[in-house]
Amino acid sequence: MRFSNKNSLLLIMLSGMFVQYSHAIDVNVGDYTALPKGTNAGVFYYQHSQMEGYYQNGEKTRAESKSDIAIARLIHYTDIAGLRATPQIILPFGTIRHTQIGDTDLNNASGFADPVIASAFWLINQPEQGSSGRYLAFTPFIYLPLGQYDRNDAVNLGENRFKYDLQLAWVQPLYGKLAFELYQDVIWYGDNDEAGKGDQTLSQATSYQTQFNLRYDLNSKQRIALGYAANYGGEQQLDGIKLDQNMEKQQARLEFQQMLNAKTQLSAQLLSDTRTESGFRKDYGLNFRVFYIF
Numbered sequence: 001m002r003f004s005n006k007n008s009l010l011l012i013m014l015s016g017m018f019v020q021y022s023h024a025i026d027v028n029v030g031d032y033t034a035l036p037k038g039t040n041a042g043v044f045y046y047q048h049s050q051m052e053g054y055y056q057n058g059e060k061t062r063a064e065s066k067s068d069i070a071i072a073r074l075i076h077y078t079d080i081a082g083l084r085a086t087p088q089i090i091l092p093f094g095t096i097r098h099t100q101i102g103d104t105d106l107n108n109a110s111g112f113a114d115p116v117i118a119s120a121f122w123l124i125n126q127p128e129q130g131s132s133g134r135y136l137a138f139t140p141f142i143y144l145p146l147g148q149y150d151r152n153d154a155v156n157l158g159e160n161r162f163k164y165d166l167q168l169a170w171v172q173p174l175y176g177k178l179a180f181e182l183y184q185d186v187i188w189y190g191d192n193d194e195a196g197k198g199d200q201t202l203s204q205a206t207s208y209q210t211q212f213n214l215r216y217d218l219n220s221k222q223r224i225a226l227g228y229a230a231n232y233g234g235e236q237q238l239d240g241i242k243l244d245q246n247m248e249k250q251q252a253r254l255e256f257q258q259m260l261n262a263k264t265q266l267s268a269q270l271l272s273d274t275r276t277e278s279g280f281r282k283d284y285g286l287n288f289r290v291f292y293i294f
Contacts, residue, residue, distance in 0.1 A: 025090075025116075025141055025165055027183050028267050028289055029213045029225035029255050032135050032169040034084045034125045035077045039293060045071035046288045047094075051280040054101055057246050058277050063101040065155075065280055069094035069113070083121045086139075090116035092147075092157075099155050106155050111148035113157040116141050120169075130173020131217045132181075141165040145190075151198035161202075162190035177217040181225075185209040187234070200239045207234025207247060213255070220259075227253035245278035265291040 035041070047069045054063035075088040092113035099106040124136035143165070147158025165187045173179045187207045195202035208231070215225040234247040255269040267289040273282045 025167060025185070026229070027169075027211055028269065029181060029215045029223060029227070029257065032120065032137050032171050032181070033133060034122050034127065034135060034137075035293070037077055037079055037084065039077040041075040041077075042292045042294065043073040043075065044290045045073070047071075047285060049282050049285040052283045053281045054279065055276045055281060056278050057244065061101060063280065065096060065099040067094065067096045080119075080121070083123070084125050086120045088118050090118065094157070096155050096157065107153045109148060109153065109155045109157050111157055112146070114143045114145055114147040114159055114163070116143050118142065130179060131177045132171055132173050132179030132215065134173060135169065135171040137169045139167045139169070141167065149194070151194035159192060160194055161192040164188045179215050181213040181215060183211040196238050203237045205233060205235045208232050222259070223257040225255045227255060229253065247279070248275065248277040249273060249279065250275040251282070263293040267291070
C-alpha cells in the first residue's frame with residue numbers, strides 16, 4: 001500500500017514505540033495516603049482508551065487507535081531509614097489494536113509492557129491533619145526494558161529502553177472536607193537502539209509532568225475529585241536528527257471513589273485530552289481501579 005511522505009515519517013517515528021507515548025506515572029486521588037507499617041496492598045487497574053487523530057506540532061493527521069491496558073501493582077508499607085516507605089512492583093499488560101494512520105493499518109500488539117520497580121518515601125506524614133492528611137513524599141520509578149517489543153513493528157507495548165521517573169507529591173488540607181494534591185514528575189530516558197527502521201537510535205530529552213487534584217470527601221466512604229495533568233519537554237531525536245515534535249499534552253479528569261468495605265476501594269475515572277501538540281489524542285478514557293488491603 002502506498003502512503004504519503006508525511007505518513008511515512010510518522011510511521012518511522014512510531015516504530016519501536018508504545019503508540020500512546022508513555023508519560024509519567026499517573027496518580028489516583030489519595031495515592032499518597034500513608035498506610036500503617038506492615039500493611040500490604042494489591043492494586044488492579046483497567047484502562048480503556050479510544051484515540052482519534054495523530055498530531056505533529058498541532059497539525060492533525062487522520063488516525064485512530066484503541067487500547068485496553070491492565071496493571072497489577074503490589075505494595076508493602078514499611079519504614080526505611082526512619083521514613084514510611086512502599087517497596088512495590090508494577091506489571092502492565094494488555095492490547096493495542098485498530099491503529100491506523102491515514103490509509104495505513106498498523107500492527108496490533110498484545111502482551112506485557114515494561115515492568116516498573118519503585119518505592120515512595122514520606123518526608124511529612126501527618127494523617128491527622130484535615131480530612132485528607134498532610135503529606136510530602138517522593139517516589140523514584142525505574143522502568144525495565146522487558147516488555148513486548150519487535151523492532152519490525154510500528155506498535156509495541158514495550159519501549160526497549162530504561163526510563164527513570166522521579167515523582168514528588170504534596171497533599172494539603174484546605175477547608176473542611178476539601179483538599180489539594182499536587183504531583184510533579186521528572187522523567188529521564190535511556191536510548192532505544194532498535195527504533196525507526198529497526199536499526200536506528202531514538203534518544204529523548206528530559207520530560208516533565210504536572211498533575212493536580214482538587215478533592216472533596218463526601219463522607220467516610222465516598223470521595224470525588226477534579227484533576228488536570230500537563231506534559232511538556234521530551235524532545236526526541238532519531239540518529240541525532242530532531243523529530244521536530246512538541247510533546248505538550250494536557251488532560252482533564254473526573255474521579256469518584258467508593259469504599260466497598262473496610263479493605264476494598266473502587267475508583268472510576270473519566271478523562272479526556274484537552275490539548276495535544278504531538279502524538280495520538282485521547283478523545284476519552286475510562287480508568288478503573290480496585291485497591292485491596294491485606
